[in-house]
Amino acid sequence: MIDEPLQDSACAYALGILDASEARIFEKQLALDPALAAFVREIQEAARLLPLGLPLQQPPAALKARILATLEKRKAVPSTSPAPVAFRRRLWGIAAALAAMGSIGFFALKWSRASAELNQTKQDLANAKAAHQESARTAASAAESQSKALADTQTQLNQSLETARNAQMEAARLLAENATLLRENQLSNARVTLMAALAKKALTQAQAAKVKAVSLWDGRAQTGVLVVENLPILAADKSYQLWVIDPTIAAPVSAGIFSVDAKGNTRLVFQPTQPIANAQSFAVTVEPAGGLPAPTLDQMALLGSGQ
Amino acid sequence: LENTLAGSHQGPNEEIYGDEVNHVRACLETLDSGQRAAVDLAFYGGLTHTEIATHTGSPLGTIKARIRRALLQLKSCVENKLNL
Numbered sequence: 001m002i003d004e005p006l007q008d009s010a011c012a013y014a015l016g017i018l019d020a021s022e023a024r025i026f027e028k029q030l031a032l033d034p035a036l037a038a039f040v041r042e043i044q045e046a047a048r049l050l051p052l053g054l055p056l057q058q059p060p061a062a063l064k065a066r067i068l069a070t071l072e073k074r075k076a077v078p079s080t081s082p083a084p085v086a087f088r089r090r091l092w093g094i095a096a097a098l099a100a101m102g103s104i105g106f107f108a109l110k111w112s113r114a115s116a117e118l119n120q121t122k123q124d125l126a127n128a129k130a131a132h133q134e135s136a137r138t139a140a141s142a143a144e145s146q147s148k149a150l151a152d153t154q155t156q157l158n159q160s161l162e163t164a165r166n167a168q169m170e171a172a173r174l175l176a177e178n179a180t181l182l183r184e185n186q187l188s189n190a191r192v193t194l195m196a197a198l199a200k201k202a203l204t205q206a207q208a209a210k211v212k213a214v215s216l217w218d219g220r221a222q223t224g225v226l227v228v229e230n231l232p233i234l235a236a237d238k239s240y241q242l243w244v245i246d247p248t249i250a251a252p253v254s255a256g257i258f259s260v261d262a263k264g265n266t267r268l269v270f271q272p273t274q275p276i277a278n279a280q281s282f283a284v285t286v287e288p289a290g291g292l293p294a295p296t297l298d299q300m301a302l303l304g305s306g307q
Numbered sequence: 308l309e310n311t312l313a314g315s316h317q318g319p320n321e322e323i324y325g326d327e328v329n330h331v332r333a334c335l336e337t338l339d340s341g342q343r344a345a346v347d348l349a350f351y352g353g354l355t356h357t358e359i360a361t362h363t364g365s366p367l368g369t370i371k372a373r374i375r376r377a378l379l380q381l382k383s384c385v386e387n388k389l390n391l
Binding site: 007016018043046049053216225 | 328331332334335336346347349350352353354355356358361362371372374375378379381382385
């Protein structure tokens with residue numbers, strides 16, 4: 001019999017909300033207790049069903065433009081490696097589940113269409129090969145030039161296949177991310193703000209290009225969550241400081257200082273130092289360790305306006 | 308691919324959901340609002356028990372119980388429906 005406190009820990013473990021040290025302790029216990037391990041597996045199965053409760057959403061028109069813009073970038077650099085692990089996946093713990101939900105036809109429908117296109121392209125390649133073999137038999141003198149043409153065609157088709165696969169992965173990721181954001185908005189009346197990295201004094205162009213940041217603000221609760229990835233690690237005498245800009249308050253309001261882990265990632269649950277009536281914008285600056293009462297504007301690293 | 312994406316404007320399609328998925332959705336709807344909110348904040352928001360308690364203003368023990376009961380109830384309900 002597993003007592004309730006242990007069941008609570010098992011549920012938290014299955015939902016991925018134990019911190020690293022708690023998880024390590026729990027896993028030691030798990031290794032020694034087969035009944036607990038079986039219980040955790042059952043709870044994990046139940047937790048994996050949660051995304052099926054998401055309502056189907058009509059994607060906003062802007063999403064299509066965003067996806068197509070991403071595809072254009074991929075066309076420009078056909079050798080780009082597959083899309084990185086979804087940013088929101090680790091953030092909300094859902095994108096992986098959604099991606100795995102073959103029964104969600106919303107994605108399956110698009111995937112099947114894309115698969116059909118890929119199969120057609122493969123068939124084209126097979127046809128091109130057959131045509132080449134036939135012409136090689138009838139015109140040996142032309143074989144060499146045709147072989148080169150075939151190789152070029154094959155290279156182009158392979159590039160197209162790779163581009164299409166990458167684009168489809170990116171499209172699925174963006175659709176999953178969008179569904180998650182919409183769901184989160186409905187759940188908590190939170191305002192989602194995507195923050196842009198600024199290539200000024202605080203960040204180089206190359207550093208800014210890698211940064212991803214989003215803040216979630218619940219005005220009723222006066223709390224928010226800031227999630228960033230790939231932010232450079234600062235020297236020991238520096239801190240990142242989060243600010244909330246409220247047009248009804250003369251100066252930006254500090255919402256806390258933070259550092260990032262070895263990968264440049266962090267998740268900060270924050271509460272501004274005074275009540276916020278209208279969280280118009282969020283900004284992150286680089287300040288001396290411990291932060292300052294007012295931001296150093298030329299050290300701004302991230303900025304985002306509410307949507 | 309662009310044509311494929313253009314298809315996304317056709318709107319949600321409930322027909323693509325199978326019976327099993329509908330069973331799960333029905334089970335999720337049996338959770339009360341407190342259970343659902345606590346589980347959603349944990350699963351989608353990544354909030355810990357303590358953070359959820361702070362966020363909702365509910366006692367820590369209540370939050371733990373809501374999450375535990377919600378997951379056990381979901382597991383039990385889905386098993387019953389799929390074994391029918």
